[in-house]
Amino acid sequence: NKTSDTMGKKLNKMAFGFNGVTEDFLEELMIVLLESDVGIQTAEKICDQLKTTVDQYRYVTFKDVMAFLMEIMQNIYLESTDAPIVMNENGPTVILMVGVNGSGKTTTCAKLTKLYQSQGKKVGVVAADTFRAGAIEQLARWADKLGVPCIKGRENGDPSSVLVDGCRYAKEHNLDILLCDTAGRLQNKVNLMNELAKMRKVIGREIEGAPHHVWLVLDSTTGQNGLSQAKIFQEVTDVTGIILTKMDGTAKGGIVLAIKDVLHIPVYYLGLGEREDDLKPFDLDLYLYSISEGIRDVG
Amino acid sequence: MAFESLTERLNKAFKNISGQGKLTEKNMDDMLREVRLALLEADVNYKIVKDFLVKVKDKAVGQEVYTSLNPSQMVVKIVHDELVALLGEKEATLNFKESGMTVVMMVGLQGTGKTTSVGKITSLLKRKYNKHPMLIAADVIRPAAIEQLQTLGKEVGAEVFSLGTETDAVETVRQGLAHAKETGADIVLIDTAGRLHIDEALMEELAKIKEIAKPDDILLTVDAMTGQDIINVAQAFHEKLDVTGLVVTKLDGDSRGGGVLSVRSITQVPVKFIGLGEKMEDLDVFYPDRMADRILGMGDIMTLVEQA
Numbered sequence: 001n002k003t004s005d006t007m008g009k010k011l012n013k014m015a016f017g018f019n020g021v022t023e024d025f026l027e028e029l030m031i032v033l034l035e036s037d038v039g040i041q042t043a044e045k046i047c048d049q050l051k052t053t054v055d056q057y058r059y060v061t062f063k064d065v066m067a068f069l070m071e072i073m074q075n076i077y078l079e080s081t082d083a084p085i086v087m088n089e090n091g092p093t094v095i096l097m098v099g100v101n102g103s104g105k106t107t108t109c110a111k112l113t114k115l116y117q118s119q120g121k122k123v124g125v126v127a128a129d130t131f132r133a134g135a136i137e138q139l140a141r142w143a144d145k146l147g148v149p150c151i152k153g154r155e156n157g158d159p160s161s162v163l164v165d166g167c168r169y170a171k172e173h174n175l176d177i178l179l180c181d182t183a184g185r186l187q188n189k190v191n192l193m194n195e196l197a198k199m200r201k202v203i204g205r206e207i208e209g210a211p212h213h214v215w216l217v218l219d220s221t222t223g224q225n226g227l228s229q230a231k232i233f234q235e236v237t238d239v240t241g242i243i244l245t246k247m248d249g250t251a252k253g254g255i256v257l258a259i260k261d262v263l264h265i266p267v268y269y270l271g272l273g274e275r276e277d278d279l280k281p282f283d284l285d286l287y288l289y290s291i292s293e294g295i296r297d298v299g
Numbered sequence: 300m301a302f303e304s305l306t307e308r309l310n311k312a313f314k315n316i317s318g319q320g321k322l323t324e325k326n327m328d329d330m331l332r333e334v335r336l337a338l339l340e341a342d343v344n345y346k347i348v349k350d351f352l353v354k355v356k357d358k359a360v361g362q363e364v365y366t367s368l369n370p371s372q373m374v375v376k377i378v379h380d381e382l383v384a385l386l387g388e389k390e391a392t393l394n395f396k397e398s399g400m401t402v403v404m405m406v407g408l409q410g411t412g413k414t415t416s417v418g419k420i421t422s423l424l425k426r427k428y429n430k431h432p433m434l435i436a437a438d439v440i441r442p443a444a445i446e447q448l449q450t451l452g453k454e455v456g457a458e459v460f461s462l463g464t465e466t467d468a469v470e471t472v473r474q475g476l477a478h479a480k481e482t483g484a485d486i487v488l489i490d491t492a493g494r495l496h497i498d499e500a501l502m503e504e505l506a507k508i509k510e511i512a513k514p515d516d517i518l519l520t521v522d523a524m525t526g527q528d529i530i531n532v533a534q535a536f537h538e539k540l541d542v543t544g545l546v547v548t549k550l551d552g553d554s555r556g557g558g559v560l561s562v563r564s565i566t567q568v569p570v571k572f573i574g575l576g577e578k579m580e581d582l583d584v585f586y587p588d589r590m591a592d593r594i595l596g597m598g599d600i601m602t603l604v605e606q607a
């Protein structure tokens with residue numbers, strides 16, 4: 001897994017001349033964590049916990065330390081339990097995709113469509129990004145390719161009214177899942193965030209309990225701003241999960257560990273490319289393993 | 300997340316050592332640790348931070364503290380000035396050809412704002428420079444990328460050349476340039492598909508486009524929200540293409556934008572434009588001092604220091 005190459009090599013280098021968990025070692029570890037965008041707060045927490053753990057032993061090998069490290073990161077992630085993705089039993093499950101500009105919402109709608117189709121579900125998509133040039137067209141293309149209905153509104157029209165149409169269509173046609181694509185918005189834009197809150201409310205009036213899921217689509221290249229994104233989107237729309245995109249690059253997406261640590265939002269899927277098949281369920285062990293890969297060989 | 304301003308942090312770090320009139324190597328280290336944290340929180344790449352701090356330390360150690368500035372203010376000033384220097388000149392414009400058709404090529408990671416920036420720059424060229432731009436839709440990968448550019452082209456009043464998604468990007472550019480010459484365009488902007496810096500085939504495609512288009516400017520779009528990895532991205536794009544300028548997008552957000560510093564350090568090319576929104580007029584020139592303030596998470600504190 002190339003996403004972990006640099007980090008693996010780094011830690012690998014640290015294995016040579018390992019001399020216990022010294023100040024230097026912790027400093028190096030800190031760098032490694034920061035370079036994966038984990039952020040200072042969470043990185044410091046990990047380093048502190050590692051030190052505390054190791055202090056309980058008289059002698060530790062490099063392998064021990066790495067095992068502790070993995071456990072600590074795992075515990076940080078698992079401190080809050082992840083709700084499983086529950087589908088609505090009494091009608092369509094409505095999933096609202098939210099996030100900042102260009103993070104991968106529309107593409108992820110396509111990927112999820114493909115995934116749920118493969119599970120035998122009847123899927124539809126709603127083009128509620130009426131703002132960005134070519135956004136409706138983009139989702140419509142995907143829908144065509146995947147053979148699912150795409151509920152569209154007018155360009156520059158009210159996104160909430162498109163969502164109402166979408167919900168009604170879903171009920172009438174007995175869809176299992178309705179994926180709602182929304183326009184990208186930066187979290188500090190109050191008007192746009194209010195618009196999102198309104199969309200949420202409107203959907204709830206059409207289908208009971210909707211939206212059943214609100215997924216924040218987060219670009220893995222995002223730095224510390226990801227925390228602010230998660231915080232504000234959560235406040236406004238009750239984000240229930242994160243989809244981490246562009247994990248096929250060299251960014252490590254460490255910010256989601258910080259988000260989980262501080263805001264307890266689980267990660268459900270990883271985006272691994274631009275095609276409809278490039279989606280994988282998030283696997284914590286794999287994610288952390290990819291961070292620790294290369295270290296284990298040294299032992 | 301409210302970030303503690305650097306000055307507050309430095310004051311804290313300096314509490315124990317105040318009363319000394321000089322910045323010494325010893326009292327500097329505590330303060331530099333705080334500067335380091337502030338820069339890392341702002342997403343400046345770790346390696347860049349390290350080099351930067353060496354420079355700051357060299358500058359600062361041994362300096363007499365101005366009477367009106369306490370040592371932490373002094374450090375802030377040095378850090379700030381050094382950041383401004385690193386961020387480079389302001390108001391760098393496009394490399395317009397003296398005569399003939401100027402060619403600009405937009406490159407970058409997926410979703411960073413290439414297509415939108417092409418539209419914005421086109422709008423600026425028409426409004427402020429009285430140019431006749433033509434756009435080439437060379438993203439045949441992303442669904443509806445061509446339609447997106449066509450919509451923007453219509454909005455800003457520029458022709459968009461496209462051969463659809465069946466013709467590859469290189470051929471589209473080749474024919475697009477010929478068409479631009481025929482129609483008398485004086486500047487051509489090429490919108491390319493977003494790509495990962497590790498995608499060899501697609502990076503090679505950019506090199507081919509560069510070869511036939513011989514662009515006067517190759518602009519790399521950088522999302523202001525990017526984190527540590529941007530250093531790898533910038534390096535790869537610059538190595539392959541020798542980019543000539545940067546467009547920093549999404550600065551209307553609340554990110555600290557430290558990635559800009561990383562990219563500047565790697566490429567040494569100027570930031571030619573900044574994106575401040577989704578609309579066609581949301582483009583501005585780059586102000587290094589404002590960017591430095593932003594990276595340090597400071598507003599009015601700096602003006603106080605300037606007055607001192």
Ligand SMILES: Nc1nc2c(ncn2[C@@H]2O[C@H](COP(=O)(O)OP(=O)(O)OP(=O)(O)O)[C@@H](O)[C@H]2O)c(=O)[nH]1
Pocket residue numbers: 099100101102103104105106107108129132135182183184185217245246247248249270271272273274278409410441493495
């Ligand atoms: N490499 C890679 N590219 C991706 C991934 N997900 C999305 N992209 C690309 O990122 C770019 C932006 O994706 P979109 O789906 O349009 O993003 P968006 O969030 O809908 O964007 P806006 O609607 O403009 O806010 C496109 O070029 C996608 O092909 C991924 O997992 N990996």
Ligand SMILES: Nc1nc2c(ncn2[C@@H]2O[C@H](COP(=O)(O)OP(=O)(O)OP(=O)(O)O)[C@@H](O)[C@H]2O)c(=O)[nH]1
Pocket residue numbers: 101102132184186407408409410411412413414415416438441444491492493494520547548549550551552573574575576577581
């Ligand atoms: N808020 C804000 N949004 C921006 C800015 N620049 C671009 N965007 C938005 O970011 C998203 C992606 O922009 P695009 O221009 O499609 O990005 P791109 O690099 O062409 O994307 P691909 O072609 O898929 O690689 C869109 O939603 C744009 O409206 C900016 O300066 N501020």
Ligand SMILES: [Mg+2]
Pocket residue numbers: 105106107129135181182183184
């Ligand atoms: Mg979209």
Ligand SMILES: [Mg+2]
Pocket residue numbers: 413414415438444490491492493
């Ligand atoms: Mg584009």
